[in-house]
Amino acid sequence: MKNWNTWGIVIASGLLIIVSWVTGSDVAMIAAALIAGYRIAISAIQALRIKTISIDLLVIVAAVGAMFIQNYWESAAVTFLFALGGALERATISKTRQALSDLVAAAPETATVLRDDQPETLEVWELVPGDIVLIRNGEQVPVDGVIVSGNGGVDEASITGESVPADKGEGMDVFAGTWLRSGVLRVKAVGIGADTTLAKIIHRVEDAQDAKARTQTFMEKFSRYYTPGVMVSALLVGLFTGNLELALTLLVIACPGALVISIPVAIVAGIGRSAKDGVLIKGGEYLESAARVDVVVVDKTGTLTNGRPVLTDVVVLDDAWNEDQVLSLAARAETASEHPLAEAIINGARKRQLSVDMVEFAEPVTGKGIRAEVDGRMIAVGSADLLDHTPDKERILALNQAGKTAMFVGVDGRAVGIVAVADTVRDDARQAIDALHKNGVKVVMATGDAQRVAESVASELGVDEVHAELMPEDKLALVKQLQSRGHVVAMVGDGVNDTPALAQADIGVAMGAAGSPAAIETADIALMADRLPRLPYALNLAKRTVNTMRLNIIIALLTVAVLLLGVLFGGVTMAIGMLVHEGSVLLVIAIAMLLLRPTLRGETVVKTASLTPADAL
């Protein structure tokens, strides 16, 4: 309906112009101008009411002025072209918002609620948390909630990007916006409407699109003075030269349409595209910073490696003990630790059929290991600093050389053995680092792990700089040091130990953010999927978006400059001026839309990592 109105006016006006050409009728031309100009005039007046001089006003003054000097063709052409341009702009700009509108459309509107076991269809906003919702085969899940009964296969593609349906049963979580492909579910509502994961993702992306880039704020300030400035200059020119037509033409060509739209449209497209590919960027300002990044600091464990180490060696140093005993002591001490290395040791012990009872008293020592009381003795697992007697480090170093993290096992202050674990390098880590290098970005590893282990992983992956055996405050110092050398630093961290360093970095990146609402909110760049190659993709997209913004601004300014010359040297009329102006606006929008093209190659587009019940919000 709205389309009919807008396009109807354009078509009617256009037809009247043609009629006027054919018949030579001035009346038809005037009618064309009135039809096209009516809406523009109303818009201009509404802006005047709030004391704003809008582009519409410039156009109307020009059109009315042209009428005045009986230049009916110019009047009709200017209004017609402006209306046509406006209609095209509206259509294309809504395309740039397409990336998000698909997600918004995925939001459900009705639900079948069980009240006293009777199904009742309600609008989603009528539900309250605690309501039991019935979801039948083929229906959409309307709320975030917990399954109370039933089971089925849920297609979570709109949230996780995984197209293979996830098996869901009693006690498991489901998310609004997903589809039940098979089975029947009764779900207790936990999050409704704005409180769902889907809504959170959408809001995050929209807020990012609205967040102004530095360039944008500057442009807006510029435009606010520019438009009235144009009117005044045109007025002065008219007064000095007495050439009304010249003054009116100046009004037309100086319309800042392209300038004003050039940045927002690029940001919406850039952030929208990246959101579709599972990268949430916090806003225009962050796009600008990300485009300038030339160093990435990464943690080793969990980022470059899988973070699931396995036990590889048990070495006995004191003949009074055997392997099983050493391992058993180490495993029991580690039951109190949350470190991924602990799990490896415990699992390794269990595999050897050793019983691993939990300990009652334990003392983790940051960066060094853990101390615990086992069967009345003080057991230490970790670096030599936890022991009273300095042991021979030869075996430890040899293991580190082989890429394994080795720890002393100490009883009452003396080393009795060594346990070693090794983590596997991620499949896509090498690919990610190569891509970063191709973008001219250096990769720096910052880890708390041993020097030789770090170096072993680093050389395998092509990391440029290695900083090992770091405490959390050392990571912060490292970031500061890189920045003082003039680098723009991005840091990939887990947000728990790395918080100060992440805050200090120019861009803080969270990986695998899908399961963590806090990461989605706070990270400058949140990679929903747990895949490192998304990082070079994100940085590259940011660069392209910033380049698009710059290109658009140049086009906008160049167009005005060229038109100005054209008017001064003659040959550019109001009609031509408006034509070229509208052309430049559409060109700027089209260039921004290039950012919407899918460019993620070599892997299926996954929006987020698959969510498990444990990741419940």
Place this chain on the structure above:
Amino acid sequence: MNSNNLKNTILRSDEFSCPSCVGKIEAKLRGMDGVDSVEVKFASGRVSVAHDPVKVPVPQLVAAVAEVGYKVKPSAI
């Protein structure tokens, strides 16, 4: 105004193509009795309104924006 009665409504439109719409819509809605605050978010195509739903029910907000020339729809999220 008793802020306990305030409701936050999000109106969505895909017609925002010229930033001049921001001022017009905000001015129009702010002038309505019962509207506490308005923010037009141009890039994402949203209007965020804090209003008293008794004095100014949502359909009235939609009609007001239509008067300024833009079609909006209230959104659940």
